[in-house]
Amino acid sequence: MATDITTDRLRELAETRSAVGKVLSVFINLDPREFATPSARSTEISSVLDEASRTIRDLEGLTHDERAALKADVERVSAALTNGTDLEGARALAVFASEPAGLFEILKLPRPVDHSVSIGDTPRVEPLARIGTGELWWLVLVDRQHARLLAGSVDGVVELWRHEDDPRARIDSGKSDQDGRSERRYERSVEKEVDNHLRGAANEVARRLRHVRVAGILVGGPRETASHFKDLVPAEVGKALKGRFDVEVWTSSADDVLKAASGVLEEVTAARDGELLDKVDAGVGTGGRAVSGLSDVLAAVHERRIDTLVIEEGFTAKGVRCPQCGWLGVSAGGQCPADGTMTEMVDNVVEAAVGRAFGQDARVRYLPAGEDATRPVPESIAAVLRF
Numbered sequence: 097m098a099t100d101i102t103t104d105r106l107r108e109l110a111e112t113r114s115a116v117g118k119v120l121s122v123f124i125n126l127d128p129r130e131f132a133t134p135s136a137r138s139t140e141i142s143s144v145l146d147e148a149s150r151t152i153r154d155l156e157g158l159t160h161d162e163r164a165a166l167k168a169d170v171e172r173v174s175a176a177l178t179n180g181t182d183l184e185g186a187r188a189l190a191v192f193a194s195e196p197a198g199l200f201e202i203l204k205l206p207r208p209v210d211h212s213v214s215i216g217d218t219p220r221v222e223p224l225a226r227i228g229t230g231e232l233w234w235l236v237l238v239d240r241q242h243a244r245l246l247a248g249s250v251d252g253v254v255e256l257w258r259h260e261d262d263p264r265a266r267i268d269s270g271k272s273d274q275d276g277r278s279e280r281r282y283e284r285s286v287e288k289e290v291d292n293h294l295r296g297a298a299n300e301v302a303r304r305l306r307h308v309r310v311a312g313i314l315v316g317g318p319r320e321t322a323s324h325f326k327d328l329v330p331a332e333v334g335k336a337l338k339g340r341f342d343v344e345v346w347t348s349s350a351d352d353v354l355k356a357a358s359g360v361l362e363e364v365t366a367a368r369d370g371e372l373l374d375k376v377d378a379g380v381g382t383g384g385r386a387v388s389g390l391s392d393v394l395a396a397v398h399e400r401r402i403d404t405l406v407i408e409e410g411f412t413a414k415g416v417r418c419p420q421c422g423w424l425g426v427s428a429g430g431q432c433p434a435d436g437t438m439t440e441m442v443d444n445v446v447e448a449a450v451g452r453a454f455g456q457d458a459r460v461r462y463l464p465a466g467e468d469a470t471r472p473v474p475e476s477i478a479a480v481l482r483f
């Protein structure tokens with residue numbers, strides 16, 4: 097039931113709108129530095145869910161039906177989370193529920209977030225952008241009889257799939273009689289089964305890749321098997337392969353896998369961020385497919401031209417939004433230039449822009465600010481455009 101975060105899923109969530117009821121969005125922090133033991137984690141989960149119940153009870157302006165549906169949502173969430181949901185690798189949880197909208201989703205997040213409870217007409221997806229969701233990396237682990245798929249970023253990974261084949265067992269069970277089979281032929285059959293095993297893993301990865309956009313794929317495992325695997329993957333998977341790392345394939349925890357991959361992962365992530373900023377510089381310099389600065393970026397968001405939004409970590413700004421068409425601006429008030437509706441104030445127009453960007457299937461990338469930055473984001477916010 098716990099799924100990974102994908103840009104596709106974020107887009108769907110950003111576009112979910114319930115005509116008949118409200119949506120409950122809950123973020124639960126499970127930072128292992130703060131909540132080290134399973135019991136500390138469950139205490140934190142119950143305390144946030146209690147807060148959700150209180151919020152639903154006290155919130156004004158809800159109809160009787162909306163309140164009843166939200167109460168039922170909290171109960172469903174509580175039942176799912178106390179019922180042995182696998183929390184391995186999760187540093188936080190994002191929960192979206194709305195019975196009237198047919199929505200029930202618990203996402204394991206690879207990075208801690210502040211806990212929060214909100215109730216609105218749409219799911220609150222903005223905090224998800226901060227965990228690098230636009231930059232989802234896949235780690236495929238393979239050895240001669242095992243395959244695993246994990247997804248995440250330098251901040252943490254969660255497991256999506258695992259599979260075990262035992263080539264020898266398959267050959268043995270298929271042939272009760274070994275007479276006339278030379279050792280060499282037997283070994284050849286084993287190699288053929290290993291081949292089938294790796295081919296199966298390659299096809300599984302390819303099948304899953306059709307539904308998500310990833311920054312790239314790293315392959316973990318023994319050098320020889322990883323290289324054999326690379327030869328077998330379909331072209332679309334091959335294009336996404338960015339590196340290899342050593343790891344114990346079957347018994348490593350998600351955290352161990354991340355530790356093993358982190359060197360390569362940091363390298364490929366930095367290279368990708370560098371390319372992104374190159375694109376911004378080139379596009380802004382030529383007046384082409386990039387903009388920088390808040391007001392140009394907001395205009396591009398409204399025109400649905402965003403391919404990738406690049407934001408300096410911690411950058412916020414007050415602004416306005418048109419309740420009619422969603423137009424976002426930096427002015428202090430006044431009418432929407434598109435339809436003349438009176439705009440409303442928003443505390444953080446950057447967060448609002450991130451939500452809109454997800455709604456148009458854009459990537460969102462937060463880059464470090466100040467001393468941590470290898471290169472600054474021009475004017476703190478910029479975007480690569482689709483057209």
Ligand SMILES: [Zn+2]
Pocket residue numbers: 418419420421422423432433434435436437
């Ligand atoms: Zn408007």
